[in-house]
Amino acid sequence: MKQNRSLLPALVLLVAALLVWMPLWMLFTGAVTPTGEIRERLSGVLGASEELARWRLLPQRVTLSHAVELLLDTPAFFRVFWNSCIQVLPAVAGQVLFGAPAAWALAQFRFRGRRMLFRLYIVLMILPFQVTVASSYLVLSGVNLIDTPWAIILPSAFSAFAVFIMTKFFAGIPREMLEAARIDGAGEWAVFFRIGLPLGLPGVLSAALLGFLEGWNAVEQPVTFLKDASLTPLSVFLPATTVENAGVSFVAAVIALLPTVLAFLYGQQYLEQGIVASGIKE
Amino acid sequence: MNAQRKTPPCRRQCGAAVRSPRGGRTRRAHGEGRIALIFLAPSLVGVCGMFLLPTLDVVRRSFFSAMGNMFVGLDNYRTVLQNESLRLAAANTARFILVCIPLLLMLSLGAALLLYRIGRLQNLFRTTYLLPLVVPVTSVVMIIQTVFQKNGLLSALCVFFGGTRTDWLNSEYAFLVMVACYLWKYFGYNVILWLAGLAAIPESYYEAARMDGASETQSFFAITLPLLKETLFITLVLALINSFKVFREAYLVAGRYPNNSIYMLQHVLSNWFSNLDMQKISAASVLLMAVILTAVFLTQLVLERKKEDV
Numbered sequence: 001m002k003q004n005r006s007l008l009p010a011l012v013l014l015v016a017a018l019l020v021w022m023p024l025w026m027l028f029t030g031a032v033t034p035t036g037e038i039r040e041r042l043s044g045v046l047g048a049s050e051e052l053a054r055w056r057l058l059p060q061r062v063t064l065s066h067a068v069e070l071l072l073d074t075p076a077f078f079r080v081f082w083n084s085c086i087q088v089l090p091a092v093a094g095q096v097l098f099g100a101p102a103a104w105a106l107a108q109f110r111f112r113g114r115r116m117l118f119r120l121y122i123v124l125m126i127l128p129f130q131v132t133v134a135s136s137y138l139v140l141s142g143v144n145l146i147d148t149p150w151a152i153i154l155p156s157a158f159s160a161f162a163v164f165i166m167t168k169f170f171a172g173i174p175r176e177m178l179e180a181a182r183i184d185g186a187g188e189w190a191v192f193f194r195i196g197l198p199l200g201l202p203g204v205l206s207a208a209l210l211g212f213l214e215g216w217n218a219v220e221q222p223v224t225f226l227k228d229a230s231l232t233p234l235s236v237f238l239p240a241t242t243v244e245n246a247g248v249s250f251v252a253a254v255i256a257l258l259p260t261v262l263a264f265l266y267g268q269q270y271l272e273q274g275i276v277a278s279g280i281k282e
Numbered sequence: 283m284n285a286q287r288k289t290p291p292c293r294r295q296c297g298a299a300v301r302s303p304r305g306g307r308t309r310r311a312h313g314e315g316r317i318a319l320i321f322l323a324p325s326l327v328g329v330c331g332m333f334l335l336p337t338l339d340v341v342r343r344s345f346f347s348a349m350g351n352m353f354v355g356l357d358n359y360r361t362v363l364q365n366e367s368l369r370l371a372a373a374n375t376a377r378f379i380l381v382c383i384p385l386l387l388m389l390s391l392g393a394a395l396l397l398y399r400i401g402r403l404q405n406l407f408r409t410t411y412l413l414p415l416v417v418p419v420t421s422v423v424m425i426i427q428t429v430f431q432k433n434g435l436l437s438a439l440c441v442f443f444g445g446t447r448t449d450w451l452n453s454e455y456a457f458l459v460m461v462a463c464y465l466w467k468y469f470g471y472n473v474i475l476w477l478a479g480l481a482a483i484p485e486s487y488y489e490a491a492r493m494d495g496a497s498e499t500q501s502f503f504a505i506t507l508p509l510l511k512e513t514l515f516i517t518l519v520l521a522l523i524n525s526f527k528v529f530r531e532a533y534l535v536a537g538r539y540p541n542n543s544i545y546m547l548q549h550v551l552s553n554w555f556s557n558l559d560m561q562k563i564s565a566a567s568v569l570l571m572a573v574i575l576t577a578v579f580l581t582q583l584v585l586e587r588k589k590e591d592v
Contacts, residue, residue, distance in 0.1 A: 009396040010403070016393060017410045019466065023425040024417070030428075044433030052438040052447065053428065102325035111315035117322070124333055126519060126578060128526035130551040131567045134343075134560065135336030158328035188317045217419050219530040220548075224555065235419060238534060241427075253421040260416040268409060275471055276478040278520060279513045 026055060027257075030250035031066060033059040039243045048243045066247035070255070077237075077252060084233040087152040087222075088215035094157025095211045096204055103166030103203075104196050108178065118167065124160035129220040140225060151225035152233075156215055162207040168277040169203020170196060206274030209267045216260050337571075344564035358565035368566065370542065371550040378457070378528075378546065382464050383521045390469055391510075394476035395502075408477075411470030419530045422463070426451075426535055430459050451535060457543040464528045471524070472517065479513040480506070515585045519578060 030038070037059055044051040070077055106118050124132075136155050137146075145151045173196065181191050197204065222236050234256050241249040264271060347354045362368055393411070397404050414422075429435045430450040437447035450459055483506065491501040529548035532540055538553055539545070547570065554563045 009400060013393065013396055013400070013403075013407050016469070017407060020410050020413055023429070024413070026428065027421060027424060030424075042428065045428055045431045050433060052433050052441060053431075053435050054438060055428075055435055098325045098328055101321040105318040105321035109314040109318035109321070111318045114318070121329075123575065124329065126523055126574060127571060128523070128548070128574075130526070130529075130548045130555075131571050131574070132333055132337065133551065133555055134340045134563050134567055135333060137555070138336045138339060139332055154328075155332050158325065158332050160329070163325060188321075192321070213416055217530065219419055219533060220552070223533070224552065236534070238420060238423065241424075249424060253424040256418045257416070257421045260418060261413070264412070264416040265409075268412070271412065272408070272474050275474045279475045279478060279516050 025057075027250055027253050029057075029059050031247065031254045032062045032064065033247060033250075034061050034063045034065070035244065035247055037061065038246045042246060043243055046241060046243045046246055063247075066251045070248050070251045074248070076239075077255075079230065080232050080234045080237040081255075083149070083231055084216060084235065087149050087218075087233050088212060090149075091153045091156035091159075091215050092208050092211045094153065095159050095162035096208055098158060099162040099207065100166055100197070100200075100204055101192065103163050104170050104192050104200075106163070106167045107170035108173070108175065108196070121160040121163050121167075125164050133220070133224060137224070146225055147228045147231065149231065152215075152218065152221050155221070156211070156218070159211060159214075161214075162211050165207040165210065165274050165278060166200065166203045169206070169273075170200045173199050202270055202273050203277065205267060206270040206277070209263060209271050210274050212263060213260055340564045341568055343560060344568045346561075348561055358561045359569065362562055362565045362569065365550075365562070367545070368547075368550050371545050371547045374457075374543065374545055375547045378460065378464075378544075379522065379525050382461055382525055383518065385461070386465055386468060386472055386521055387517065389465065390472035391476050393469070394473045394480060395506075397473065398477060398480045408470070408474065411473050413470070414467045415471055417467075419534055422467075422531055423534045426459065426463065426531065452541050454541070454543045456536070456541040460528050460532055460544050463531050464525060467528075468521065468524050472521065475513060475517050475520075476510065479510045482512075483509045511585065515582055518581055522574075522578070 039048070041054045041056070043049040045053045106114060106121075140146050140151045140154070145154065177199075178191050178195060181195055186194065216235060218233070218235050222231070222233050226232065237252070237256075239245070239249060239252070344358050345353060345355065347357075397407055400407075427434070431437075432447055432449040432452075434450070436450060441447055448455060450456065487505050487509075488501055491505060496504065526548060529546060532544050532546065532549075533552075536544070538549065538556075540549070547566075551563060551566060551570075554566070
């Protein structure tokens with residue numbers, strides 16, 4: 001009886017988990033399936049015939065030829081991967097550099113207008129890209145940054161979401177601790193660097209992780225601000241998939257998710273803490 | 283910075299520790315205002331330069347003609363509101379939000395409740411459910427095409443069970459594909475939020491309820507739900523923010539002009555934008571901003587008031 005009661009929930013949860021695992025498994029197996037077998041199964045999907053798609057849990061043969069082809073013979077892929085890196089990493093660095101002190105002030109100093117300012121950051125965080133696109137465009141074209149990586153980096157470096165998350169974490173640091181340091185004669189910057197940052201590190205890491213995920217997935221920004229095809233990042237790189245290169249496309253899809261999935265597996269606790277912190281009431 | 287270091291530690295101590303209701307507190311507040319400004323300055327300069335000032339400019343433009351020098355009052359707003367594609371898109375977006383967010387919140391709450399009691403495998407499931415959040419859009423698009431194309435795996439499944447093949451992405455079903463996509467991606471995010479909310483409820487409440495003879499269902503409605511309301515507001519806001527992001531999948535799968543059922547406000551705005559239709563997009567941005575902020579404000583008002591009743 002008792003066993004039955006815990007079996008059913010587990011089953012429901014397992015079905016939900018399968019819905020996550022199966023598509024991802026499909027990507028991974030697709031990346032190592034020989035072209036002949038892909039043609040056999042997916043020609044209908046890839047526009048080569050009207051046959052229905054089929055999928056096996058495991059490919060009959062395994063090949064690394066797609067991976068080799070992508071990594072050795074596809075310089076375009078390296079370019080988009082590199083473009084993603086130079087657009088995302090500086091933006092994340094900016095989010096921490098500008099955002100952490102601001103979040104510290106919002107969380108730990110008491111001054112007039114603090115709540116209003118925090119509200120302002122929340123409002124900016126809520127507004128979707130399409131609402132601010134006109135304003136961002138006016139600025140970026142005003143300073144001639146359209147069609148440069150800076151068009152992606154600058155708006156993202158001042159992400160309100162990063163400030164919001166870090167404020168939530170910093171607010172959890174007891175003020176008494178800081179008062180003690182101040183009594184010992186530490187200046188405000190020393191308090192921030194020696195106490196705030198070390199204790200609030202999970203917050204900084206989780207803001208950085210969320211910022212990285214967001215940047216790696218940016219679609220609207222590159223589509224809007226980058227017309228020059230040589231600047232295309234991985235997030236909007238969709239080569240025309242045919243039967244012949246489907247395997248390579250699968251490998252590209254797998255490689256695109258490696259940085260984020262690895263960052264996630266390494267920093268899952270920070271990601272979860274970040275999600276939780278965003279839910280805590282002020 | 284130097285000024286800070288010179289400030290005698292005694293003053294700080296008095297200001298914070300004594301917390302005298304009048305003079306001391308204000309003086310302290312003023313002192314902190316100056317240093318706070320220094321900490322905030324880099325971020326504020328960026329936020330003002332990148333977002334605030336240009337947004338004011340957009341508001342101004344929404345009242346002017348194309349050349350930007352003639353005041354036309356509400357003309358731009360009238361044009362925008364009479365626009366057929368904007369109306370369709372607004373209806374679609376509203377429908378999407380009203381279908382997705384309740385579904386997402388309920389499904390994830392259900393899963394969180396199951397997970398909360400399960401204990402042993404919780405970590406595995408949490409990792410699994412969060413995984414879609416970090417899968418890039420391009421990889422998701424690859425999956426969507428394999429599964430939902432006319433000859434794709436879902437059609438194959440339908441045929442296997444005696445149905446017919448359907449072009450899921452180029453019919454009204456596209457709407458459901460987008461809903462599924464949203465649920466798939468943000469399910470784990472919300473499970474984590476709910477789990478945190480559940481963990482914050484003291485076990486002693488449930489024990490007390492059990493002693494009074496309350497059933498599990500009763501304690502769920504009397505204890506769990508009311509206390510989860512604390513996090514409901516921000517959960518709703520985050521779900522709303524994320525609901526606008528399905529545009530990415532929709533755009534990469536179906537381009538600028540997808541099936542009518544998933545032609546969203548994001549499509550209209552980005553299409554107007556690529557035509558450099560500054561008047562329309564300014565007015566539409568201002569309208570959308572007003573709608574979103576009003577909705578958020580009203581939600582907060584309703585939830586806060588309910589909380590006081592409890």
